[in-house]
Amino acid sequence: MQQQKSFKNMTVGKLYLVPTPIGNLEDMTFRSVNTLKEVDLIASEDTRNTKKLLNHFEIETRQLSLHEHNVKERVPELIDMLLSGTNIAQVSDAGMPSISDPGHELVLTAIKEDIDVVALPGASAGITALIASGITPQPFLFHGFLPRKTNEQKIALDQLKEIQAALIFYESPHRIVKTLSNMALVLGENRKVVLCRELTKLFEEYTRGTIKELIEFFNEKTIKGECCLIVEGHDGFSEMSALEEELSLKEHVDLLMETQGLKNKDAIKEVAKKRGLKKQEVYKEYHIE
Incomplete structure (x- = not known):
């Protein structure tokens, strides 16, 4: 078990997860701008892309790249810097870091090392x-x-x-x-x-x-x-998709076993339910040589 009190531990650096605009630069928050100005380093998915954002808000903080191709080498380097007292902000090209973007590995390692991870709210x-x-x-x-x-x-x-x-x-x-x-x-x-x-x-x-x-x-x-x-989500009623309607009973059972990990008898039961048939009918058809 671990409990983080985000603004109590001042002996090591903090990792700030800073959201960036998904299009409109006016969606950048005051707190995000100030955080990027105040930290010692910005870990960016693409330093060239982030540089445009930094220039717009007159932020001069140094950048270091952190992307899917260098994550194994870069994370240990960033963790060492955090442990030595460096405050780091992590940003992706747009939106929230780690959501369909690289960076989760840094978060996991920081937590493991008892480094505070502070997420800022913003665009998603x-x-x-x-x-x-x-x-x-x-x-x-x-x-x-x-x-x-x-x-x-x-x-x-x-x-x-x-x-x-x-x-x-x-x-x-x-x-x-x-x-x-x-x-x-x-x-x-x-x-x-x-x-x-x-x-x-x-x-x-x-x-x-x-x-x-x-x-x-x-x-x-x-x-x-x-x-x-x-x-929209499923409405709760069992119905067949167009794909399932085109399948034979045997193909339908095999599809459910493959895609849903069902056992043979459970797949047969589900097919019977969807097609309005008796389980025995589906079982008999499925096991015909």
Whole structure:
């Protein structure tokens, strides 16, 4: 067990997790600006990108890069500096550090070394999109980026399809239609979804509808900018997706065993429930040689 009193221990440095704007620079808080001015060092995902922010707010604090390609070498170096009394602010290119961005390794190591980790509140694309989406916001599950490969993406979506909570995804604009198509197959084409694009920027846009409607709307269009998908949660009623409807009974049972880790008898029971059949019918069909 460990208890942190964030502003009591002054013998070592502190690690500040500082959010940065997701588009509009005016979303930078006074506290974030002051913290970046007062710390001894800023650990940045991309020092060139952060330099633009620092110049805008006339912040002259030195930077050091911390990204996915140098994290193993850089974390021990930063921890040594913190232990010697250096105060460090960690920032990502946009939004909250560690959320779909590198940096969590530094937090874990700092906690292990009894270094205070102080998070500042600020901009987060997922929460910003959720509260304006029109999708019921509570409860919600933040997933971030889905796998890129189609089969892996379908498996990930299958594991989420019965969750009764709003689902938050980040996605590349070039993969939106493909991802929505996989969602239609696994989650069902009538689920409500909102594509939130270019949040806080001049071309901010919310497109609301069913998964089917958004596929049809964006199918022939070029999508640009940062994108976030908000998908409504499962309504609690068991129903088959378009993907499942195309499967034979045996294929359906095998799919549930593979994607949900169900045992044979449990998968048969679930298939029977979804298709309105008796378990014996599904069992008999599944075990036919």
